Each structure stands twice: as structure tokens, then as C-alpha cells.
Amino acid sequence: MATPFSDISLYTPIPHEVATREYWEVTSLENFISDLYVNKMNGYKPTGATRITIQPSFHGTWLKPGKIGSIVSTAPYYNYHDYERLDKKGKYKYVLDLIQTATLQASEEFDWDRSVFENAYKEVIAANYKFQVDYPAKLSRDKKKLAALSIEKTETVTSVYASVTTNNHTIKKKLFEKKNSWRYDCTYMLAKLGKWFDTDRFGIAYRKNQLVIWYSIEQDKVVLIENGNEVKEINFKKHFFFQQ
Secondary structure, three states, X not given: XXXXXXEEEEOOOOOOOOOOXXXXXXXXXXXXXXHHHHHOOOOOOOOOOOEEEEOXXXXXXEOOOEEEOOEEEEOOOOXXXXXXXOOHHHHHHHHHHHHHHHHHHHHHHHOOOHHHHHXXXXXXXXXXXXXXXXXXXXXXXXXXXXXXXXXXXXXXXXXXXXXXXXXXXXXXXXXXXXXXXXXXXXXXXXXXXXXXXXXXXXXXXXXXXXXXXXXXXXXXXXXXXXXXXXXXXXXXXXXXXXXX
């Protein structure tokens, strides 16, 4: 199986000490927009690429996008002071434009499907930077209820919800939230595992019940189970790499 496309990484020059609040504000915003943009690519894998890096420090030195193995590198123009003066929506747009410039430059150089990136850009703007991923609804065993999982993200928090419809009434419950791990967030995988445990409980079961998360309609209750024990909060770092 071919290695999937993983992410678009930004290495913008940030005039703040690493790990300071100011540093994380910038990197969290950049990662949020990058993650949203990649999500809007709808699974497209650019030919011969598993990752795109954006490195503005080399603007003017790199005359065109380059490629080492399956990693494509670009160096579009970026100015932190122009970025810093903007409000939140302006910063979103600035980072989105930076990503779009990089992907279109790479598309020209490596003959990728330009329309995928143009559509991703339009969809991010049309969504007004709201990050929500909806997964297919599943019918309960008694065929009387429908339930679906969804992921919603802010720059720093990922939340997973279950929406359950019965008798034409839908209730939406938050199953859990965690720190946003952006493109490498384990919730993308977990949300694909949505299932009915019986005619009352809907949720997620992962790897022989290491993690079990369900919402009970009758009890109107969310339960989190980790390694057989009911917990108030799941430590995702124990189970997945790259989790915050």
C-alpha cells in the first residue's frame, strides 16, 4: 500500500522563544489552518509526495519547489510583521494564502491536480474557518435509531460528538475532548470506529476494548472506559503517538 499524504508543515520565522505563549499562539494557528486545508483535500495524494514543507526563510534562494524522496519543499514569501498586524480572521487568511501559494507552486512543478488545491482553498473560506468533520450515520440494531460521530476543532482543542436521532428528534452529546494534535490527531481514526453496542448505547471501541466510549440514550450519560476501568478522562498519550 502506498504511503498516504500526511501533512503540510509550516516553518515560518517566528520571533518568539520556542514554547512561549506567543510562540504557541502562532504555531497553533498555523497548524489549525494547515490541518483544515488538508482535510478539505478530501484524501487526495499528490503524485510522489507524502508531505509538503513550507520554508519561507529560503524565499529568493530556492527558485522553485524541490523534492527529496517524497517530501516536497517550497519557499513562498512571508513577513511576520504583516501577519502580526492582522486580526484573527486576517491571520487565518494570511496563513491560508501562504499554503495556497505553496501548493499551487508545487502543482505547477510536479504536475499535480491544481483543482484539488483550488477547491480546498474555496471550501475553507466558505466554511468561515469552522472545522467540523462529519462521519456516516449508522442504523441501530432495532432499526429505529440513527447515530453519527463528528469531530470539531479549535486551534487548541479537539472535541468528538455523537448525534443520535430517534423519533425524528436528534440529540448531540460530547463524548470527549482533548488537546488538538492537528493532522496527526488520533480522533480521525477513532471516529471511523463508531458503532452501536446495543439498541441503547452508541460510541467507539478501540483495539480489543483498550478504549471504550459510549453514550447511553436511556441514561443520558457518557461513559469513558480505559483498559477496563471507567475513567473521567482518557490519557491518549498512552495509546497513540504524536498526541498532545
